[in-house]
């Protein structure tokens with residue numbers, strides 16, 4: 128079993144170690160929540176000042192052209208594309224994940240209704256992040272065309288839920304609670320075999336592991352930039368459409384930014400021929416500009432190296448917790464197999480919420496999800512092997528000393 132010195136040795140030999148310096152991390156904190164809000168790239172502070180002081184303050188309205196504001200959603204999309212196996216002019220950075228999911232799902236349902244009105248079922252997992260299900264429910268209620276959501280209770284149940292009535296298979300590649308990773312290529316093929324379109328949510332996979340949307344032949348995807356991509360709190364999300372659908376999918380939010388010529392100011396909507404039709408309105412430029420700072424760091428490495436370190440970090444964490452916290456009621460709910468694991472590790476504990484609060488109090492920041500789940504995200508760009516060691520020692524101390532029993536760790540905050 129590795130020692131603390133072994134962890135220091137692993138850091139000394141880690142090719143990604145220098146990238147940690149690209150991030151601002153508070154002293155005394157082990158940050159294991161980059162899967163929920165990525166750490167701040169150091170360059171983001173200067174970039175924010177530049178956007179606010181020069182581009183806005185001095186450039187004023189001219190900056191839409193001179194600072195490239197208008198092109199930003201597409202430019203950022205092109206920079207993000209290699210991380211998800213997409214090409215140029217296929218990705219937009221815009222709106223939120225929830226809103227992008229609404230747009231892409233609506234376009235898919237509309238296309239399927241045009242081909243065959245009996246295709247009206249969306250297959251999804253009951254355990255998916257709730258917003259994905261809520262968006263589907265709202266869309267179904269709005270359409271009033273007999274659409275339905277068919278929820279499965281386990282990944283193994285997905286193939287049996289696919290039939291000739293299925294319009295869309297909508298899945299999140301990495302489960303936000305368990306960290307379980309789907310086989311993107313196989314599931315996409317199964318969806319296509321049944322005539323369904325495949326929509327992937329990459330919230331917990333973009334920037335966490337290599338994603339190959341084109342290789343898997345997927346139809347559409349959405350995802351976050353504020354998690355593993357380190358774009359900043361509430362940073363705009365992304366969407367991808369397979370090139371074969373660019374002229375076919377229609378956005379239900381046909382705002383002026385999606386028009387073929389926004390400044391022609393035509394009363395009649397005429398969509399952009401490409402992915403640009405999925406833009407809606409004026410973007411939050413200050414927030415959008417910061418996304419670039421996160422993407423730049425990825426250009427200094429490759430996703431294969433990120434994945435290799437991610438698996439080494441999560442393997443180490445699992446092994447150390449099992450060794451050092453063995454007497455405590457912790458149940459691993461993350462798959463052990465590499466091919467089925469994302470970049471997080473989750474443990475269930477009967478007092479999960481209070482344990483996490485006591486841990487955060489000691490400077491080890493993970494988060495909590497119902498039911499009873501301690502969630503730890505591992506972001507290879509800035510997490511060290513020594514952080515894994517220190518986090519496990521803190522967890523052991525909290526459990527051995529029963530620090531979590533203190534009253535102040537029992538009350539729930541709005542965000543867990």
Ligand SMILES: *Cc1c(COP(=O)(O)O)cnc(C)c1O
Pocket residue numbers: 223224225226255256258259299303328330331351364
């Ligand atoms: C984090 C997350 C979201 C977040 O959606 P927002 O619109 O950005 O709030 C959506 N889906 C999944 C699967 C997520 O993990």
